[in-house]
Amino acid sequence: MTRIIVLTSGKGGVGKSSMSINIGYALAKKGERVCLIDADFGLKNLDVMMGLENRVIYDLKDVIQSKCTLQQILVKDKRMDSLFLLPACKSLSLENINVEYMIKMIEELKKDFDYILIDSPAGIEKGFQYASGLSNEAIIVVTLDIVSLRDADRVVGLLLKQGVNQLHMIVNKYNEDDIHKGRCLTLKDAHDILSIPLLGIVYDDHSMIEANNKGLPIYMNYHSSMGGCFDRIVRRLEGEEVAFQRNKKKPFLERIFR
Amino acid sequence: MNIEVKGINDILVMKCNENVCFDEILKDFNELLEQPIFNQDSYYPRAFFDFGCRQLQNNELKELIKIISEKKKILFEGISIPRNYQHIHMNKEQIHNGEEIYVYQETLFLGTINTGGYVYCYRDVYFLNEVKGTIIAMNGDVKIYGHHFAHAQIIINRKILHDVTTSAFVSIYYKDDEIVYNEEDGYDKNHCFNFG
Numbered sequence: 001m002t003r004i005i006v007l008t009s010g011k012g013g014v015g016k017s018s019m020s021i022n023i024g025y026a027l028a029k030k031g032e033r034v035c036l037i038d039a040d041f042g043l044k045n046l047d048v049m050m051g052l053e054n055r056v057i058y059d060l061k062d063v064i065q066s067k068c069t070l071q072q073i074l075v076k077d078k079r080m081d082s083l084f085l086l087p088a089c090k091s092l093s094l095e096n097i098n099v100e101y102m103i104k105m106i107e108e109l110k111k112d113f114d115y116i117l118i119d120s121p122a123g124i125e126k127g128f129q130y131a132s133g134l135s136n137e138a139i140i141v142v143t144l145d146i147v148s149l150r151d152a153d154r155v156v157g158l159l160l161k162q163g164v165n166q167l168h169m170i171v172n173k174y175n176e177d178d179i180h181k182g183r184c185l186t187l188k189d190a191h192d193i194l195s196i197p198l199l200g201i202v203y204d205d206h207s208m209i210e211a212n213n214k215g216l217p218i219y220m221n222y223h224s225s226m227g228g229c230f231d232r233i234v235r236r237l238e239g240e241e242v243a244f245q246r247n248k249k250k251p252f253l254e255r256i257f258r
Numbered sequence: 259m260n261i262e263v264k265g266i267n268d269i270l271v272m273k274c275n276e277n278v279c280f281d282e283i284l285k286d287f288n289e290l291l292e293q294p295i296f297n298q299d300s301y302y303p304r305a306f307f308d309f310g311c312r313q314l315q316n317n318e319l320k321e322l323i324k325i326i327s328e329k330k331k332i333l334f335e336g337i338s339i340p341r342n343y344q345h346i347h348m349n350k351e352q353i354h355n356g357e358e359i360y361v362y363q364e365t366l367f368l369g370t371i372n373t374g375g376y377v378y379c380y381r382d383v384y385f386l387n388e389v390k391g392t393i394i395a396m397n398g399d400v401k402i403y404g405h406h407f408a409h410a411q412i413i414i415n416r417k418i419l420h421d422v423t424t425s426a427f428v429s430i431y432y433k434d435d436e437i438v439y440n441e442e443d444g445y446d447k448n449h450c451f452n453f454g
Binding site for chain 2: 150151154156158160192193195
């Protein structure tokens, strides 16, 4: 049965799109057929971050206007055969999108995919409501700062109201040094506030920014240990019990001459 | 014998065992009525039935009255009605940021009230878990009980108690135009008998 998961957070800039992409890659690597939906209408990002910008010919607007089929707008990833992107379109406003149509579209996609990951826009406005209304499971991406957790708490309340009961939390930009020095909140604080199970932690790594800029997701960068975080997230998503990955410290000399 | 008979003020009080099935009680009652005391000429003792906590069903009551009217050996004086305990509504949910909840009956909250969560209450409320949000009493009679407030806000009759932080059991209510904040000594005072 196809799992439809929305990745949301409330606050912007916590890494929803990065998580969506890398989880998508990790799932595809496991052999699952994955469709990533960029639900950030008007501000499409996923195609850029996946390095697929030049491959996008049609978008959702064309399907709505019957200029092409749903299959035609799906962009196949250049690295993973079982990963597809359904790009958003910059010119389409939410007023022009019919929820009924979106649900019908998801039903059609369900035939071809094991996972449908929906990258929700920031905020709790219409875009978020569209994205969350299409799914029955959600991953809340948070960072260990109070604003992110407060916003996530608001989102959790809204999701529960909408009947999305299967909720998971991913803590992004996790920095042990900051936690030890008391500069940010802890995992326990996050759990106390949200009371939802922790699906995984993703370490704070500058190479994530670089990866997004280059259109090469960090999961596909084999020199980075970050891929392990996403592998574990995916395994937990599939019900396995996996220990959390420990961040490898850089060698002494590398830390001095960085 | 599941019926114990005691004479109190010219009335026979029949204390029935509340832990056996009702048929047993009826059987014993039938046997009891055959005793010599109930078979004296022109003597009809008045009998009161004490069923303890047993809540009699309609058909059970009919059965009892049927026996009394058929045997014609006692005068029915009445039955005890178990005390109806006030039921407290239980809310197990955590109240998240931005969520608003209206409480129209006495409610026990088991989940946390997160910062940004609002509880509007028309009746007394009890909080078992942490309260970090805002509790608004919709009238001056409402009492708020809790034992873990962390920077919570309490509003009663437009008076505001800011930054309520305590780990002792407290009751908060409105009295003489101000919000009274009382640390309770123990659980005797906190209306626990209402729970359940």
